[in-house]
Amino acid sequence: xxxxxxxxxxxxxxxxxxxxxxxxxxxxxxxxxxxxxxxxxxxxxxxxxxxxxxxxxxxxxxxxxxxxxxxxxxxxxxxxxxxxxxxxxxxxxxxxxxxxxxxxxxxxxxxxxxxxxxxxxxxxxxxxxxxxxxxxxxxxxxxxxxxxxxxxxxxxxxxxxxxxxxxxxxxxxxxxxxxxxxxxxxxxxxxxxxxxxxxxxxxxxxxxxxxxxxxxxxxxxxxxxxxxxxxxxxxxxxxxxxxxxxxxxxxxxxxxxxxxxxxxxxxxxxxxxxxxxxxxxxxxxxxx
Amino acid sequence: xxxxxxxxxxxxxxxxxxxxxxxxxxxxxxxxxxxxxxxxxxxxxxxxxxxxxxxxxxxxxxxxxxxxxxxxxxxxxxxxxxxxxxxxxxxxxxxxxxxxxxxxxxxxxxxxxxxxxxxxxxxxxxxxxxxxxxxxxxxxxxxxxxxxxxxxxxxxxxxxxxxxxxxxxxxxxxxxxxxxxxxxxxxxxxxxxxxxxxxxxxxxxxxxxxxxxxxxxxxxxxxxxxxxxxxxxxxxxxxxxxxxxxxxxxxxxxxxxxxxxxxxxxxxxxxxxxxxxxxxxxxxxxxxxxxxxxxxxxxx
Numbered sequence: 001x002x003x004x005x006x007x008x009x010x011x012x013x014x015x016x017x018x019x020x021x022x023x024x025x026x027x028x029x030x031x032x033x034x035x036x037x038x039x040x041x042x043x044x045x046x047x048x049x050x051x052x053x054x055x056x057x058x059x060x061x062x063x064x065x066x067x068x069x070x071x072x073x074x075x076x077x078x079x080x081x082x083x084x085x086x087x088x089x090x091x092x093x094x095x096x097x098x099x100x101x102x103x104x105x106x107x108x109x110x111x112x113x114x115x116x117x118x119x120x121x122x123x124x125x126x127x128x129x130x131x132x133x134x135x136x137x138x139x140x141x142x143x144x145x146x147x148x149x150x151x152x153x154x155x156x157x158x159x160x161x162x163x164x165x166x167x168x169x170x171x172x173x174x175x176x177x178x179x180x181x182x183x184x185x186x187x188x189x190x191x192x193x194x195x196x197x198x199x200x201x202x203x204x205x206x207x208x209x210x211x212x213x214x215x216x217x218x219x220x221x222x223x224x225x226x227x228x229x230x231x232x233x234x235x236x237x238x239x240x241x242x243x244x245x246x247x248x249x250x251x252x253x254x255x256x257x258x259x260x261x262x263x264x265x266x267x268x269x270x271x272x273x274x275x276x277x278x279x280x281x282x283x284x285x286x287x288x
Numbered sequence: 289x290x291x292x293x294x295x296x297x298x299x300x301x302x303x304x305x306x307x308x309x310x311x312x313x314x315x316x317x318x319x320x321x322x323x324x325x326x327x328x329x330x331x332x333x334x335x336x337x338x339x340x341x342x343x344x345x346x347x348x349x350x351x352x353x354x355x356x357x358x359x360x361x362x363x364x365x366x367x368x369x370x371x372x373x374x375x376x377x378x379x380x381x382x383x384x385x386x387x388x389x390x391x392x393x394x395x396x397x398x399x400x401x402x403x404x405x406x407x408x409x410x411x412x413x414x415x416x417x418x419x420x421x422x423x424x425x426x427x428x429x430x431x432x433x434x435x436x437x438x439x440x441x442x443x444x445x446x447x448x449x450x451x452x453x454x455x456x457x458x459x460x461x462x463x464x465x466x467x468x469x470x471x472x473x474x475x476x477x478x479x480x481x482x483x484x485x486x487x488x489x490x491x492x493x494x495x496x497x498x499x500x501x502x503x504x505x506x507x508x509x510x511x512x513x514x515x516x517x518x519x520x521x522x523x524x525x526x527x528x529x530x531x532x533x534x535x536x537x538x539x540x541x542x543x544x545x546x547x548x549x550x551x552x553x554x555x556x557x558x559x560x561x562x563x564x565x566x567x568x569x570x571x572x573x574x575x576x577x578x579x580x581x582x583x584x585x586x587x588x
Contacts, residue, residue, distance in 0.1 A: 084475060089402075116477025126468035129491050138486060139476040186472070193476060 033060040035197060035227045036081060041095035043076050045088065051076050051259035054095070056246060061223055065242030065267065066231045069282065072248040073259025074231045078199050081229065082118040083111040116143065119190030123202040125182035127174035127189075132166050135174045135185055136192045143193055152192055159225075160188035161218050180211020184218060191222075198222065200230040204237065216241050235283065238267065245270040247279045336568075339560050346558025356523045356555075363551055367559050369525040373534040377439050377518065378507050380529060381446035386500055388447075389454030390489075393496075396455070397462040398484060409456075416452035423448050424513030432517055439526075439534030445513035450503040457499025461492040461581070494581030498574040505570035509563060511538040537563045 036058035043050045051073025058064050058081075066074045079085045080097055083104060096103050104114050127135050136153040145152065153170075157163040162184045166177070174185055183203060190198060200219070204212040219228060219241050232238050238245050246264040250257055263270060263279045274280045350366050357365030392412070396405050423445050431441040465488050473483035489496070514536055521533040528534075537559050544556035 082475065084471070087474070112477055112479060114477075115475055120475035122468060122471060122475075124468060126466070126472045128469060128472065128487055139473075139478055142478055142482050142486065143476075189472070189476070 034058070035060050035100065037096075037098040037101075039096040039098065041080065041093065041097060043073070043080060043085070044090075044092040044094075046090035048256060049258040051248065051261075053260045056261065056264045058227065058229060059244070060227050061225075062243045063219060063223060063228045063230060063241050065238035065245045066229065066248065067233070067235060067238045067245060067282075068248030068259070068262075069250055070233070071257060071259070072250050074233075074248055075201055076259070077248065077261075078201055078229060078231045081197070081199055082120055083114045084120065086111050116193065117195055118197045118199060119193065119195035120199045121183070121186050121190055121201065121203045124206045125179055125186055127177070127182050127185050129173065129175060131171050132174045132177070132185065133170040136189050139189065139193050145193065156188040156192035157185075159191050159222065160184045161214065161221070162188055178211070180207050180214055183207060183211065183215055187215070187218065187222075191226075195226070197227045197229065200228060202231050202233060205233065212237070235271075239271050242267045247274075247276075247282065249278050249282070336564060339557065339564055342554075343557035343559075343561030346554040347561060351555075351558055352562070355525060358523055367537065367540050367555070367562065369523065369535040370537045370540045370559065371562065372525050372527075373439065373521075374508060374536040374538070376527060376529060377442050377514075377534055377536055378446060378504055380440065380443040381450060381507055382500065382504055384443065384447040385450040385454055385503070389451050389500075389503075390458050390496060392451075392455040393458035393462055394484060394489075396459045398480070398488070409459075412452040412455050415448070416456070419512070420445075420449055420510055421512035421516075424516040427513060428516040437518055437520055437533040438531065439518055439529035442514050442518035442534070442536070443529065445517055446507040446510060449510055449513070450507050453503040453506065454499055457502065458492070458496045461495030461499065462488060464495065465491045492581075494577050498578040498581065501570050501574035501577070505567040505574070508567055508570070509538060511542060514539050515542070 034057045036056075038054045038056050038058075041054040042052035054077060066077055068074050076085065080093060081099075085091045085093075093105055097105055099114075099118075103109070128138065130138065133153055136156050137149055140146070140149060140152055154163060154167075157166060162181060165181060166185075174182065177185060183206075187198070187203075204215050207215065216237065219230070222228060230238075230241065243266065244264070245267040247262045247270060248259050249262045251260045263274060263276045265275070269275075270279060271283060274283060348366075350364065352366055352371065353368050354364075354366035355369045356367065357363065392408070396408060400408065427441050427445040427448075431438070431444070469487050469491060470483065473487045478486070518533045518536060519539050519542075521535045521539075523535075526532055526534055540559045541556050541563065544552040544559065547553070547556075
C-alpha cells in the first residue's frame with residue numbers, strides 16, 4: 001500500500017471499521033469528573049522499561065479503551081491501576097497514579113484495599129471451581145458484606161445480565177457455564193463487592209462473537225454506575241464500546257522494546273482524525 | 289564443496305542398506321523398551337500372584353476378626369489386633385505428618401522466594417530418600433532406649449517417612465491450581481491467607497488427599513522402624529499407644545515367617561495378603577481421585 005495522506009487514511013479507517021463510532025457525546029455528557037490521573041508514569045521490570053510516558057486522565061462513568069499492538073504495555077498499564085503488578089518480581093513504577101486525587105502507590109496505601117475498590121475482569125474467564133452462587137457470594141462474605149447476601153448475589157447477576165439464565169441452577173458448578181456466561185459471571189463477581197471502577201483486560205478475546213456482543217452490551221449498561229477501562233486488541237471493539245481511546249505503540253531503541261502512550265482522545269477523534277501518524281497507521285491496519 | 293561419504297540419496301536405490309540398518313535399530317530399541325515395561329508388570333504380577341495363592345488359604349472371616357491363638361503352633365485365631373494396631377499407628381502418624389506436610393507445601397508454593405524454595409525441596413527429597421532403618425534407629429535412640437518401645441515412637445518414625453511424600457505431592461497439586469484463580473481472588477481485594485483457605489486449598493483438595501493416601505499406603509508397609517520401635521507386643525488388641533508396643537501387620541508377617549510352624553507360615557502369607565490388599569486399594573482409590581481432580585481443574 002502506498003503512503004496515503006491522513007485524510008485518506010481516516011476515510012479508510014471509517015470504511016474498514018464500518019461501525020458507528022461510539023461516544024460522540026459521552027465525553028461531554030458524563031465524563032467531567034476525573035477518576036484517575038496518571039502523571040508521567042513509567043513502569044520498569046528489572047532494568048527494562050516496559051511502558052512509559054503515560055500522562056492521562058480517566059473520567060467517571062466513561063468507557064476508556066486501551067488499544068495498541070502486542071507487547072506495547074496495554075495490560076501493564078491496566079494493572080498499574082489496581083496494583084495487580086505488585087506481585088511481579090522486579091516491578092517498579094515511577095511517576096504518580098492518582099485515584100480521586102490520592103496516590104495509590106504511596107507507602108501508606110494497602111494494595112489489598114486498592115483492589116477491593118477496583119474490580120477487574122481477565123482475559124480468560126476464570127470462575128472459581130465452586131457453585132454459581134458461591135462464585136458471587138465468596139468475596140462479599142469475606143469482606144464483611146454479609147447482610148442480605150442472597151439479594152446481593154441476585155443483584156450482581158442481574159447487573160451482569162446473567163440472572164435469567166442461571167437463576168434455576170445457582171447451586172450448580174460455574175464451570176458448567178458457557179464461555180460467555182462464565183465471563184459475565186466474572187463480571188458479576190467483580191460487581192458484587194461494589195467497586196468504583198471496573199478494569200477489563202481483553203475480556204472478549206476468549207469468546208465467540210455472540211458472547212462478545214453480550215459482554216459489550218453489558219458494558220454499555222454498566223456505564224451508568226461504573227467507570228470502565230478496557231484493554232482490547234480489537235479496534236472494532238474499541239470503536240463500538242469506548243468513549244475515549246488511548247493508543248499505545250512500541251518504541252524500539254537500541255534493540256530494546258518498550259511501550260509508549262502515543263495518543264489519547266475521544267474515540268471519534270482517534271478513529272477519524274488521529275493526530276499522530278503512528279495512530280493513523282495502526283488504525284488503517286498497516287501494522288500490529 | 290566437499291562431498292560426504294554417504295551415497296547420494298535416491299528413493300529406492302543406493303541408501304537401502306543404511307535404511308535397513310536404521311530400521312532394525314529402531315525396531316530393536318522399541319522391542320527392548322517394551323520388554324522392560326513387560327518385566328515390571330510381570331514382577332508385580334508374580335509377587336501379588338504368589339501372595340494371593342499362598343495367602344488365600346489362610347484368609348477367612350475369623351482371620352480378620354480374631355486375635356491370635358495363644359500357644360506355640362496353635363491352630364486358628366487371626367490378626368485382628370495387628371490390623372487395628374497398624375491402623376492406629378499409621379493414623380496417629382498421619383495426624384502429625386499431614387498438617388505439617390500441607391503447611392510445608394503452602395510455604396513452598398505461596399510464600400517461598402526463588403532462593404528459599406529449591407533448598408527446601410532438596411531437603412524434602414533427601415528426607416524422602418533416607419533409608420527408613422536410619423529413621424528407625426534415630427527414633428529408637430531418641431524415644432525407645434531410655435524408656436520402652438511404644439506405638440507412638442513408631443508413629444513418629446512413620447510420620448517422618450510420610451512427611452516428604454505428603455509435602456511434595458501437595459506442592460505438586462497446589463502448582464496445578466491455575467494462576468487465573470489466584471488472580472481472580474487477588475483482584476477481589478481478598479487477603480492472601482483467605483485466598484489460600486478459600487480458593488487454593490479447596491481446588492487442590494482431591495490431589496492433596498491423593499498424596500496423603502499414597503503416603504499412608506507406604507507407611508502401612510514400612511517394617512524397618514517398627515522392628516526397632518514397635519516389635520515386642522502381646523497377642524491382644526492394645527490401644528495404649530503411649531505406654532506399650534502396639535501389634536502391627538508388618539511385624540506379624542516378619543515373626544510368623546521366622547517361625548518353625550507351618551501354620552505360622554500360612555498366617556504370614558495371610559497377613560501379607562491383607563497388607564497388600566490394603567495398599568492396593570489405597571493406591572487405586574488415590575489414583576481414581578487424582579484423575580478426577582485433574583479433570584476438575586483442567587476441564588473447563
